[in-house]
Amino acid sequence: MPAITFIHPDGKSDRIETSGGESVMQAATRHGLDGILAECGGNAMCATCHVYVDESWLARLPAVADDEDALLDGAAAERLPNSRLSCQINITPELDGLVLRLPDRQV
């Protein structure tokens, strides 16, 4: 099963084993990861599952859709070129080893 590494703002990291058919957000909340709120439960409405994608992985992710793009403008932490909403990243075997940094705040 693909594993994902989350790096917290303080530099500590968590490696999470994911299962098939879930989003990065779902895997994170299922493991009780601090730093992903996901208030809307994955309906692309709240921008509280914001992550910064490690540069080396950016091109391997599916493109940002219009609604995600608009929501990212409203994220609590600064939007950067590598900002994504983790509810919009579905885990596939190719994403094994994905590295994501967590913002300092989600609201």
Place this chain on the structure above:
Amino acid sequence: MIGSGTAGSGVPHLDVDPFDMTFFADPYPTHERLREAGPVVYLDKWKVYGVARYAEVHAVLNDPATFCSSRGVGLSDFKKETPWRPPSLILEADPPAHTRTRAVLSKVLSPTVMKQVRDRFAEAAEARVDALLEKRSFDAIADLAEAYPLSIFPDALGLKPEGREHLIPYASVVFNAFGPPNQLRQEAIERSAPHQAYVAEQCQRENLAPGGFGACIHAQVDEGAITATEAPLLVRSLLSAGLDTTVNGIGAAVYCLARFPDQWQRLREDLTLARGAFEEAVRFESPVQTFFRTTTREVELSGARIGEGEKVLMFLAAANRDPRRWDKPDSYDITRRTSGHVGFGSGIHMCVGQLVARLEGEVMLTALARRVAKIEITGEPKRRFNNTLRGLDSLPVTITPA
């Protein structure tokens, strides 16, 4: 066995009426009965299917092609009965029509817009707490849960000062009307004419102040996103669902924090828990208790066969306390991970104003917890009865300054 008004084999029939006063007074034992009877039940009283477990409620919410909204999200089937008012263009619509109108409201109530109104909402919450600290003893429903949203939401919409007293009664009609033709619904609709007239008038472009949510909806006409006849009806959605819901949400949060002093202390020690405390109150009390869908085809749901054109009642409140999904579901825990609760629904129809609700709840609880040491309930809380909304009519409290 399958056909209008009859349940397929294997679906347990229950004789409960979930729109009855005795049910409203204490719905929890019935919620448990509904959950434990099976994944899908049939309610003979109103000839509808019901789902009360989290998995099935979530599944129905997330399959809008099979469980549609355009035939009404109350008991009334718009294919068979004339709706009591022109249907909502968003709540009572299906894709692709829904997709377009939904995008407009999502934009008007987006996280970016919330950042812009945040300071204003927070200042109003501080001002309200100032006034409450002067009083010390007050009704936490009228003076807090109603007074706070009334002090910001109508202004945020851009409504004129006159006539705002119609807002809560209008919303009360809307949410009663989702229910069956019982006394609550009949009386609400009979008395609705003046409220309806007020709302129809306020939805017009010339009556909405520039810069408000209402004017922003009308501005979408100029962008070509919606037509000039659609815009007033979309403003109506905010008037219907934007105020009474947050009143009940904030009322629920204050009622929880007053009842569970240990949770109040935790909040006082860490104000960053305010947003979670509000969210957990929405799960715990579920201010919006139920919604219906209508099947567009014969469908099998968790082993139950449901015919085409059947109403399915989703017990959001029961799903939010389903022990299959939640650890200690009957505990109010402000540190709980609430993500996935269905208090705001789920899927394409999930509450479009959820960010407004959370913002109001967060800033109000933050202001309260910073300045109030203790909230004590000083009299018997009185319940307000509505076919869809759960909340109190009055909650006498005394607060002690911090």
